[in-house]
Amino acid sequence: MTNELHIVVCAGIAPDPLQTLEPVTGATGPGLKNEMMLPAILDPWAASALFEAANLASRFPGSKVWLVSLGPKAKLQQVMMTVAQKAIFELVPIDAPIGGFADAHATAGALADAIAALPGLDREKLLIFGGWESATRGAGVTLQLVGERLGITDQFQGVDQIDLHDDGSFEVLERVEGGKHQVSRCIGAPAVLGWATGNLAEPRNNPQTGMANMRTIMPALQKAKLATLTANGLHYSSVSLPKQQRTTRVVKDRSPDEIAAEIVAWIGAN
Amino acid sequence: MSASALTESTTMHTLPGDAVRQIQWRFAERFDLQMLVQSARGVARGTVAHMVAAGERNSHEWTPAKNEMLEAFDRAGLTGVFMEPVEGGFITGPKNLALSLTAFELAWVDGGAATASLAGFLALSPIHERGTPEQANHYMTLSAPPLPGENRKPWRGAFVLTEPIPYVGVDTGMLNGKVRIVEWKDGEEPWLQVEKRGRFITNIAFANFVTAAVASDDPQIKGSCVVILEKTDEGTFEPGTATKKLVHQLSSTGDPIFNLKVPASRIVGGYTVTDGVIIPNFNHGEIIEAVFRRTRVPIGLMTAAKLLSAVEPVIRYQRGRFRGAEGIRPGTVRFEQGIQQREDALHRLVDVWASGEAAASLGFAAARLFDELDPIEKQKTAILKRSGIEGGRAEMKALRDSEQRAIEMLDLNPNDPRRLELAADILVNYVVKDAIANVLCPATKLWNTGHGANMMREAVSLMGGYGITEDCPGFLASKWMDAQLEATYEGPEAVQRRQLTVTMTSQVFLAQLKAWTAQMRRIASTHANIGACTLASAMEMWMWTLRHLQNATDADGHKLYHGQRQGVTFPLADALCWLLASRCQILDVLELETHDGTNAVAAEELTGTVQFLSDLCHTQAAQAAGEVSRICAELVFGYNEHPAWDEQGRQNCFMQRELDEFEMTMAGIASIAVDVVDQSGSHPDKAGPCAGCAGSSEFLRLQNKLCSCLSGSRLAKDRAAETVSKVMIPEALDYPA
Known part of the structure; x- marks a missing residue:
């Protein structure tokens, strides 16, 4: 038996973590000041899912990875200039507003519709990957809703590892309290896996990979359909940044012990 | 912090990002180059920055850690940038802009890393440009980076x-x-x-x-x-x-x-x-x-990258300058603005920023020009070869007719059918582009690195004592020192000036410069506050001065514009570089403006960004005009002997007795007489009677005009400074320092 996989990764984009974020209220609701002008990255949790998907697909010949991403297509294109160099995938862009303030049900609906419409997708081989969390506002339910809409009830969250067996079944490690993992066994696809960080390092940029991906990414971006995300009655009375003072530093020449000691000292002082 | 309402604004809120730069430097449609930029940036702000922060610059020897940088270049595809896909690269067609963007990104963090990247290209270039097909195939294949999974060490040259x-x-x-x-x-x-x-x-x-x-x-x-x-x-x-x-x-x-x-x-x-x-x-x-014609441009862009890379750390330093002091509370002006409350701090940073913009615009214009020139040059060679013409001198002779046609074309109105006909001629096209490239290449190498090094010193000074420590964010002190090498290697400043003194007097280039002057006037008619009119006036002054110097002699009757007379030719070459950089900067901002409303990423605040960058253009154009005015005036008047209080000099003076007589019929005339000698022979305390303006009145008219053309430039600087004091910056630099 072959373990050919069809892996669909759902991944949004988020402002680069070093940027200063300031909420503002626009005509369509809350957003972030200058968000379109700020450098963006693939949402880090979802990026882990993509790298795990690419790694898994490379181990099982005949497998394929789709990246379904919802965001302004011009911004998606910019993010793809880096992401496309890191893994082989086919992009399925959905042109929609940026930001973490969209209704999770509407977002999940757009993603599920796009996945259901993928030509050649075999449900018996389907694994839906995404981030367990998000670097944007993060409702934390979008991936589960996508699974529900597609009728996939085997769902795992906080995943750090998947081991695929020859019979198509797999074992999943999900994060639980106390730094431990819960081990689950699933008889096979389809399933939804919301990834934590996984175990893989971020792949380095490889322009050859990027050029190969771009042959499909650029036409896909040009053809991307505009999606309207309805608010479904969702209303924000106010938005604000967390009260904690954010003091970002880029630190060099520190050992893990020293970093840990500084964090402990900081917690003690607060 | 609660949400504030979005307001329509023409102020630039964030530092110009990739979307803006891609439009300005004309690679918004080139995803291969956009990926290259991200790839090079990853190496620069990752591997390279960590090496610099870890003190790898403190040794002269080649170390295993430094060797890792080469492997990072291989993995990121930088080693193969100048190779064709069949040779192991990933970019097809000319690679000048690609190499320039790579050098720019690496030098944003460390110039040595950029040089290491370029040096491999330099070694292979002789083989690439002039090698036999067998040599090219052999050494390119050996030097290509290994593909993923391939266990092979690439050759280095x-x-x-x-x-x-x-x-x-x-x-x-x-x-x-x-x-x-x-x-x-x-x-x-x-x-x-x-x-x-x-x-x-x-x-x-x-x-x-x-x-x-x-x-x-x-x-x-x-x-x-x-x-x-x-x-x-x-x-x-x-x-x-x-x-x-x-x-x-x-x-x-x-x-x-x-x-x-x-x-x-x-x-x-x-x-x-x-x-x-x-x-x-x-x-x-x-x-x-x-x-060298191709590798010198990326070096000029390395210094441009340093200047622009200095902006963010300087702003962060300036704003945080007073934080932590007793009584400086968050929310107060001193806490939020720090030293940016002071006009001088802002104005000096505006000067650094404007220089960086101009240098980048000049360098990328040169790189793009070489990309255009490369295929045309091959076509030219093929056309001439078909006529049995081969070799440098034979080609030069054969192209003389094309030069005349090129000059004719440049003098015609842009919409003239004859111009379109001439522009379609490959040899004419080649002659024009070659003449411009022969000037832009040395200008980029000379001005970007030389003036860039001076401005890097200014950037370092803006960080106070912090600027000359290893801990200075952005490695600014290292970048300042490195800029001096960039001004020196691959042809020092004197070599570039020498080349310019020849190429800038080409009739084709001068015809092009005249057309550019008219272009700047046209731009000024629709963009009054971008400095284009100032620049056009300075261009006119430069051209007048060149013509004057080519025909004039000094006080001893010696020819002024002469190959051996570098005191004349070299300053004039320097002056031209200021003009070229400023022109390219203006054109890049206009390119950005044409995308207003068409680029979704940049659209949010393109108007504000265009306004700010236009103010930088105006500031830079005023600086350029000042330099040109100073240099030209010195050259036009400096080789004339100053009149003395001798017999000949006194002939140009009023005698006190004469003035007294004139005063009786023309009351007040004595007040306008500058040089008066009384009966005892005494005269005012100065070197001699003031020099006349005979033969130079046209220059003085141009200079007078240029002075008034500076109107508005300081207002533009004030506006730019205001923006610098408010622009949003990231919370931390995106590379360790």
């Missing part, structure tokens, strides 16, 4: 031109390295003995091969050539001691010694044998001309 003191040093016209025949059996290929000592050779510590320039030491070899030497060749391939550089320590530099026996097939470009004499198909001069 070094270009060996310069020779050690007390030998001929860096003069590319003379060589001390020698080549002679050691073995030549009947019907077989000759074997050569190559002796060469190099000096300040980049990449030498790890080079598997070098391309070395040598002169014939044998009557059976004609002239000079470039020879490929491999580390495994029979004889001595000694990398020599590491140069104790104070700069660019992430590139390997040493003084190698070679004494090797190699087959004659290693002569770059091949050879023919006539009457028992080996005649290389290309002498070393022809080869290095093709190489």
Whole structure:
């Protein structure tokens, strides 16, 4: 038996973590000041899912990875200039507003519709990957809703590892309290896996990979359909940044012990 | 913090990002280049920045850590940027802009890393430009980075031109390295003995091969050539001691010694044998001309990157300057603005920023021009070859008619049908682009690095004492020092000025400059506050001065504009560079403006960004105009003898007695008389009677006009400073420092 996989990764984009974020209220609701002008990255949790998907697909010949991403297509294109160099995938862009303030049900609906419409997708081989969390506002339910809409009830969250067996079944490690993992066994696809960080390092940029991906990414971006995300009655009375003072530093020449000691000292002082 | 309402604004809120730069530097439609930028940036702000922060610049020797940087280049595809896809690269077509963007991104963090990246290209360039197909295929394949999963070490090369003191040093016209025949059996290929000592050779510590320039030491070899030497060749391939550089320590530099026996097939470009004499198909001069013409532009862009990279750390330093002091609470002006409350701090940063913008615009314009020129040059060669014309001098002679047609074209109205007809002529097109490239290349290398080094000093000064410490964010002190090397290697400033003094007087270029002047006036008619009118007036003054100097003599009757008279020609070359950089900067902002509403990413605040960058243009144009005015005035008047209080000088003065008589009929005339000599012969305390303006009144008219053209430039600077005080910056630099 072959373990050919069809892996669909759902991944949004988020402002680069070093940027200063300031909420503002626009005509369509809350957003972030200058968000379109700020450098963006693939949402880090979802990026882990993509790298795990690419790694898994490379181990099982005949497998394929789709990246379904919802965001302004011009911004998606910019993010793809880096992401496309890191893994082989086919992009399925959905042109929609940026930001973490969209209704999770509407977002999940757009993603599920796009996945259901993928030509050649075999449900018996389907694994839906995404981030367990998000670097944007993060409702934390979008991936589960996508699974529900597609009728996939085997769902795992906080995943750090998947081991695929020859019979198509797999074992999943999900994060639980106390730094431990819960081990689950699933008889096979389809399933939804919301990834934590996984175990893989971020792949380095490889322009050859990027050029190969771009042959499909650029036409896909040009053809991307505009999606309207309805608010479904969702209303924000106010938005604000967390009260904690954010003091970002880029630190060099520190050992893990020293970093840990500084964090402990900081917690003690607060 | 609660949400505030969005307001329509023409103020730039964030630092110009990738979307803006891609439009300005014309690669918004090139995803291969956009990926390259991200790839190079990842290496620069990751591997390279960590190395610099870890103190890898503190050693002269090549270390395992520095070697990792080369492997990072390989993995990121930077080693293969200048290769065709079949050779292991990923970009098709000309690569000048690609190489420039790579150098720009690497130099944003460290100039030595950028140099290390470029040096491999420099070594292969002679083979790429002039090598035989067999040589090109062999060495490109060996030097291509390994593909994922491929277990192969790529070859690395070094270009060996310069020779050690007390030998001929860096003069590319003379060589001390020698080549002679050691073995030549009947019907077989000759074997050569190559002796060469190099000096300040980049990449030498790890080079598997070098391309070395040598002169014939044998009557059976004609002239000079470039020879490929491999580390495994029979004889001595000694990398020599590491140069104790104070700069660019992430590139390997040493003084190698070679004494090797190699087959004659290693002569770059091949050879023919006539009457028992080996005649290389290309002498070393022809080869290095093709190489340096392209590699000098990326170096100019390295310094531009440093200037622009300084903006964010300086702003962060300025704003945080007073935080932590007793009584400085969050929310107060002193806490939020810090030293940016002071106009001087803002104005000086505006000057640094404007210089960086102009330098980047000039450099990328030159890089794009070479990308356009490369295929046209090949077409030109093919066309002439079909007419039986080959070789430098024969081609130059054959192109004279095209030069006249080019001058005619440049003088025509842009919509004139005759102009369109001439523009379709490949030879005319080649002649124009070649004339511009011959100026833009040395201008980029000279102005970006020379003036850039001065402005890097200014950037360092804005960080106070912090600026000259290893801890300074953005490694600004290192960048300042590095800029001095960038001004020196691959042709120091004097070499660039010398080249400009020849190329800037080409009739084709001067016709183009005249057309550019008209273009600036047209731009000014629709964009009054971008500095285009100021620039056009300065261009007119420069052209008038050149014509004047080409015909004028000094007080001793000696010709002023002369190849040996560098006191005249070199400053005029410097002045031209200011004009060219400012023009390119203006055009890049206009390009950005044309995308208003069409680029979704940049659209949110494109209007504000265009406004700010226009203010920087105006500021820079005023600086350029000031420089041109100062230099031209000095050259026009400085070679005239100042009148003295002698017989001849006194003839131009009023006598007090005469004035008294005139005063009776023309009351008040005495008040306008400057130089008056009384009966005793006494006169005002000064060098002599004031010099007249005979012959120079047109210059004074132009200068007068130029002065009034500066109107509004300081208002633009004030606006730019206001924006700098408010622009949003990230919370931390995106690379360690």
